[in-house]
Amino acid sequence: MKPETIENRWDILYRDYPEVYDAFASVPYEPKMVDILQEKFNFKGKIVADIGSGSGQSTMGIAKYAEHVIGLEPEAAMRAEAEKNTVEAGLKNISYIDGKAEEMPLEDNSVDMVVALTATMYPPEDVIPVFVKESKRVVRPGGVVVSVDVAPGWYGGELAGVIDDPGADDDLQMKHQIFVEENGFRYLDVIQTSYYGTTEKMLETYGFIFGKKAIEYIKEHKLSQVQWKFRAYYMASETV
Numbered sequence: 001m002k003p004e005t006i007e008n009r010w011d012i013l014y015r016d017y018p019e020v021y022d023a024f025a026s027v028p029y030e031p032k033m034v035d036i037l038q039e040k041f042n043f044k045g046k047i048v049a050d051i052g053s054g055s056g057q058s059t060m061g062i063a064k065y066a067e068h069v070i071g072l073e074p075e076a077a078m079r080a081e082a083e084k085n086t087v088e089a090g091l092k093n094i095s096y097i098d099g100k101a102e103e104m105p106l107e108d109n110s111v112d113m114v115v116a117l118t119a120t121m122y123p124p125e126d127v128i129p130v131f132v133k134e135s136k137r138v139v140r141p142g143g144v145v146v147s148v149d150v151a152p153g154w155y156g157g158e159l160a161g162v163i164d165d166p167g168a169d170d171d172l173q174m175k176h177q178i179f180v181e182e183n184g185f186r187y188l189d190v191i192q193t194s195y196y197g198t199t200e201k202m203l204e205t206y207g208f209i210f211g212k213k214a215i216e217y218i219k220e221h222k223l224s225q226v227q228w229k230f231r232a233y234y235m236a237s238e239t240v
């Protein structure tokens, strides 16, 4: 039986409820991170690897601009959701493959850009250093590596203080430390608002994921939107 919430167990979400993740990831939001990355790095004419492609929302967003996008995703249920969404969208310039950030089944120097949009890299201290090494191996000289995550202090967006998950925030702090302090990545922050439309829709998606404290708060305040801060860590041409 479907529970009221998975209480921040993202692994269960990806395995058992890919359609809920997809509904969560496809609500309208502004501004679009993919459009900001397009302006800064220009996907046009490029071969892009999208690491942790999930239900394909990031992959399809990049495919609007890029020559070809390879969506790399370890969870079979999420790949199936992505394949279905991509066929429905009529997009032909995407291929999905089984793989993970630590071991990319891609040739050396075979892509122009590696992008990871809120890809799970857990635990960060083990996965991120290997992701950086793998990204540098697969990206051609002069290419770009970008990893977008929730900014430190913003787990669950503006409801971070309500959700109060210190472990999740420790991971976000650690990601900043590893990308910026230890690997010389630069970063840019983006404030974004997700519009769930109704309180019910927010409870079914956001509330289902972020737990009972979030559910109570959403009901009490009749919320239907939430603000987030995302951080795009990037390493561009001169350093790759």
Ligand SMILES: C[S@@+](CC[C@H](N)C(=O)[O-])C[C@H]1O[C@@H](n2cnc3c(N)ncnc32)[C@H](O)[C@@H]1O
Pocket (backbone or CB within 6 Å): 014, 025, 051, 052, 053, 054, 055, 056, 057, 058, 059, 072, 073, 074, 075, 078, 099, 100, 101, 102, 116, 117, 118, 119, 120, 121, 122, 127
């Ligand atoms: C929050 S979703 C992001 C999906 C998509 N990029 C988007 O923007 O909607 C994170 C995805 O990372 C995947 N994932 C988990 N472990 C991973 C790993 N070690 N390497 C790459 N992806 C991973 C999960 O299965 C999940 O589909």
